[in-house]
Amino acid sequence: MVGSIEVHVKQSPQHVEVNLSELKGYEKHVIVELMRETQDKTTNKALPCGLDNCRAIILYEADKLSTDALLYIKWLLERYKGCNKVFFCCSDVSKLQAIKSLCTVVELLPPSKTETVAVLKFIAKQEGIDLPHELAERFAENSKNNFYLAIRSFEATWKKCYPFKENQVILTGWEDNIADIAKNMIEEQSPKQLYIIRGKLQNLIVHGVSPEFIFQSLVAELKKYLDDSLQDRIESMYDEYNRNDENMFESDKYDHEEMSKRLNDHSRKSIKQFLRIEEFIAKFMSCYKGCTNTKSLPHEGPT
Template sequence: MEQSSYMTPSNKKIELMTLSSNYHIEVNPCDVGIYDRVVIQELIKGVAQTHQLDLQGLRDFKVIVVMDADRLTKDAQHALRRTMEKYIATCRIILCASSMSRVIPAILSRCLAVRVPAPSKETIISVIKSVCEREKFELPAELIDRIAEKSDRNMRRALLMTQTFFIDRTNTPTADSPVQLPDWLVFLQGVSDLMVAEQTPRQIGIIREKLYELIIHGIPTELIFKHLVDEVVEKCDMQLKTQVVAAAALYEHRLHHGNKAIMHLEAFVAKFMSIYKKFMEDMMHDMF
């Protein structure tokens, strides 16, 4: 793990953490926001033009792993496409993405797509048991099963949930011990409660501040939107769910094509409040 520095066209210095070995380098350009294009161009150019001193270990090409490729700006993706073509003789680039729909066709046509499914519940249980054995830490089988269930097929989340029991040595884990969800998920549950409790401009302002807080703490806006929709849909009547999901599809599409994520998140909140308030008023009217 090392820190790399890059200079933008406006002479602004940006720094980024990279993970590297003799044969590869792993980087997440999204960590620098709108300057990801500079990282893409300078990093690949630097890696492609440098040579190893150890000729015995020299390979025909080097490997660059770009994480969250689907979150790159359009400028960065176009720069990546041009850079891939220019240094194809000395570099091989692996792009890791959660959604291929957010990667431009020009890059998709130059790559071999390999779909990696999310781990199954059984796989997560097996990994948790293996980790517990290595750490000499015992967890009841029922508790491990509930951790795997609540992880939503997310291995990292499952291991973090397991770690909370390992850190808290004051209480011995039992089959009935509560599984602690990530703080940001609990925070989002509170946001959804606010959306249902009151539908006013003042409430929208309060929710906006809470959404800003999540974004500032580095929670991806796609995750915020997805889990916020899941939470509010659970609180809706079956008759209302169709309208909410349709509105969510519209604003998620705009979220992917816009620049200011908070605007589209707030727009969905306002739309949901409008739909929910009208639904409740119609119900009250029918009752009386």
């Protein structure tokens, strides 16, 4: 039990913002206080609800709330009716099922290619970087118009090679992270190491890195450490897992229709692909550890 907690918020007379992922188990307590505070400030029965006496509570990463917390929040929303409005910002609306009946769902579409290119060109101008329009379009396409990934890719490529060449190789900014995972797999094969690698994979998931890119890059990095026979073996394993992915999604197409209300197909496919990558890593580490002919295998990264 603690007497008080410190909460970082952004606010104005008309709104208050808080990131729920920073509250470490005190989500319900903070939301209660925000709603009470808002209710006290906006309660004026003589005035109709308007800009002058309405306050918005904006909750980021709301899809990380537990079902228990959501049910409690539902009770709060029903109790504290008035001029205040609560906005639940999330990536997966299916996880807010408990309060969905009280909410209006507004889907924010991703930025267009034109908007992404405009942002990259603006950054390049501010930094004094000559960014060709065609290259900016490639950054946008490779990132699937994700601002964060496009900017990270632009920065990584610029640091690696500038001035840009005509057929510039585009980096994502995650190459070093994936190379580090490959090195960890070669250096140690243990449950502890697998747990550490899983955490690094989860970090890539959080930042929206494509599972296909992770898998391809990981295999390429691992092959740098292996002799010809094991390179063929890991390539065979990679092909096998890719075939299994295709068969799994084809046989599962009817389940997609049944689950469409809970999870969109793209997210579901990505989750299964990451699980496949984890399985591949575990299998490789087991095979590598059990390999008896390791005299020609370096245990350190290539220079």
